[in-house]
Amino acid sequence: METTVRFIERMPRTSQVNSYRFTRPPGFSFQAGQYVIVGLGHEGMLVHPLSFSNGPQQDFLEVTKRMTGSAYSQYIEGLYPGDEVIMKGPNGDFSMADISNDxxxxxxxxxxxxxxxxxxxxxxxxxxxxxxxxxxxxxxxxxxxxxxxxxxxxxxxxxxxxxxxxxxxxxxxxxxxxxxxxxxxxxxxxxxxxxxxxxxxxxxxxxxxxxxxxxxxxxxxxxxxxxxxxxxx
Missing domain, CATH: 3.40.50.80 (Nucleotide-binding domain of ferredoxin-NADP reductase (FNR) module)
Incomplete structure (x- = not known):
């Protein structure tokens, strides 16, 4: 599923790692551990898979990324509140939801x-x-x-x-x-x-x-x- 979201804010986690929060469209659901393909720039031409780092119960979407100096890192770092971003997903089956043991x-x-x-x-x-x-x-x-x-x-x-x-x-x-x-x-x-x-x-x-x-x-x-x-x- 492809959806357009808007950037809300950047959350520094370390000097090299930031989390990015986006609006959550009505009806958008995901499972903890999944990821999305995040498209930036004109028509989402810059793309990269990023895991959700927030819980499915929260009313925003958050991904977390290490800054590398790449074009993608520079673009996501330069987002302003309200900027539109394309997300494709959710994807993946990395999960602990079905595990009953340690x-x-x-x-x-x-x-x-x-x-x-x-x-x-x-x-x-x-x-x-x-x-x-x-x-x-x-x-x-x-x-x-x-x-x-x-x-x-x-x-x-x-x-x-x-x-x-x-x-x-x-x-x-x-x-x-x-x-x-x-x-x-x-x-x-x-x-x-x-x-x-x-x-x-x-x-x-x-x-x-x-x-x-x-x-x-x-x-x-x-x-x-x-x-x-x-x-x-």
Whole structure:
């Protein structure tokens, strides 16, 4: 489905990551974890898939993007309130809605966007499932939604727990240092690794590495769902 929406506002998440909010047309529905193709410029000639980062119950549409200096990044950064944008979708089946057992999310960088959508949705439903998020980023200053994730953990989702993994720690937050690997997963996940369902979201290289690490832990591929972020245009 193709629809025209209007830009509302930009929400800085880190120095390099912004969320963009748009009007939500009447009757437009999506599932937490899905994405849309966002067309910018004349007749939507600049296009890029972007995951929703807000919950389906909210009265706006939000996508989150890392700024790369590309033509697409420059255009979306230059939007003014009221500017029209074309969205095609929603698309995708990356979801935790149908999972009844323990859930483990492995996210890298901007791959947090669809996970955040699912967590906001879960909080609105007073979800009591056990959800573990292991979230990898470069350093303390480059963690989108860091404060919100802590608030969800403490106030809104009793079964939710987040572990941050940083390539370089500046000492501003409690985190493991290095990369997400089988050792981190084994130490931070309290659920039975063979019974839990894993959701992996991030760049293709990161997703592939996580699949390899889970294989080392004996996790069946049938218990793994992935969302690969193809290119940061």
């Amino acid at each position: 859930i483990v999310c492995l996210a890298g960088g901007i791959g947090i966007a669809p996970i955040r959508s699912m967590l906001v949705d879960s909080a609105s439903r007073h979800d009591r499932r056990r959800i573990t998020l292991i979230y990898g980023n470069s350093d303390d200053d480059d963690v989108p939604f860091a404060e919100e994730l802590e608030e969800l953990q403490k106030m809104h989702l009793p079964g939710f727990r987040v572990t941050h993994v940083l390539g370089r720690s500046l000492g501003k937050m409690q985190a493991c240092q290095g990369r997400i690997d089988s050792k981190v997963i084994r130490s931070e996940v309290t659920a039975d690794l063979q019974e839990a369902t894993f959701l992996i979201s991030g760049p293709p290289v990161m997703v592939r590495e996580m699949e390899e690490q889970l294989a080392l832990l004996g996790v069946s591929s049938s218990r793994i769902r992935v969302e690969r972020f193809l290119g940061y245009t």
